[in-house]
Amino acid sequence: MRYLFKRHLMVYILFIILVAGVLPAYAGETGDLPDVNDLIKKGKLAEASTLLRKEIDAHPENVEAYQLLGRVYLIEGDEVKASSVFDKVISIDKGFEDKVSSEYYGAGLILIKDPKKSNIGLHFINKYIREKGDKGQEAASxxxxxxxxxxxxxxxMAHVILDRTLVLNPSYEKDEDFYLSYSVKSIQKSADLVEGGKDFLTKFPGGRHVPEVLYLMGEAYSELRNHQEARTYFQRLIKEFPETEWGKKAVTDLKF
Structure with a gap:
């Protein structure tokens, strides 16, 4: 009797050991999703995509895996694949439909910082804004x-983004820092910069960024080969703001 008991006990222990050995391996398959989130945050999208597709093959109804794969596709800038994956998620979980626009917004904020994909990022954010209506104003900051x-x-692209910001929140027009970037520093053509500078000086005649704007306008006139106007702005800068960084730079530039 004792022999049978010991034998059954050994079998039971062996069973537990086998199960314990199997469970971690299985848990690794379904427990990889936190690791995937980490890979996405680090920009390791190819690795994340591979893990997610394996997870989906093993567990076709795993909504979270589909959602994360769609997020990966969005960050890669592939809206077609992302949309297809999100449709699959919605077919499994109708509640996800209201969350799709937030996925576009999150990916847009990432892509908009990439000079090569910023246009795609802005497109995603605009999509979010259109679907959210007035709530889209939260994207302005x-x-x-x-x-x-x-x-x-x-x-x-900076000017395009700032222009969209101003549409979402017109009050930024009264923000001197914003307007410096919008009307002067994001302008490419010298002639347009001159006009933007004049606009800035009209709105903020006593602003703390006036010396910088005067200097940039002087530079712009110089690039336009209008040396007389360039000299006028540099001289004004030296006269009114001699101790500033821009006033000192103007002294050097006035020697052209």
């Missing part, structure tokens, strides 16, 4: 930050 960040990489 994020667009403002993205537009300023884009100034050094792509001034044209």
């Amino acid at each position: 994020s667009l403002y930050a993205a537009g300023v960040d884009m100034l050094g990489a792509n001034r044209f």
Whole structure:
């Protein structure tokens, strides 16, 4: 009797050991999703996509895996594939339909910082804004930050983003920092910069950025070969703001 008991006990222990060995491997398959989120945040989209497709093959009804795969496709800029995946999610979970626009918004905020994909990012954000209506105004502050960040990489795209920001929140027109970026620093053509500078000086005649605007206008006139106007702005800068960084730079530029 004791022998049978010991034998059954050993079999039971062996069974537990086998199950314990199998469960972690299985848990790794369905538990990889947190790792996938980490891969997405790090921009390792190919690795994330591979893991997600394996997860979907193993568990075709895993809504979260489909959702994350759609997110990966959006961040890659592939709206067609993302839309197809999101349709699959909605077919499984109707409640996800209201969350799709937020996926576009999240991906848009990532892509808009990439000079090569910023136009796609803006398209995604505009899609979100159209679907959310007035609630889309919450995107204005994020667009403002993205537009300023884009100034050094792509001034044209920066201006497009800032222009969209102003449409969403017209009150930014009264923000001196915003208007400096919008009307002057994001302008590509010298002639347009001159007009933007005049507009800025009209709106903020006593603003703290006036010295910088005067200097940039002087530079723009110089590039237009209108040396007399360039000299006028540099001289004004030296006279009114001699101790500023821009006033000191104007002294050097006035020697052209």
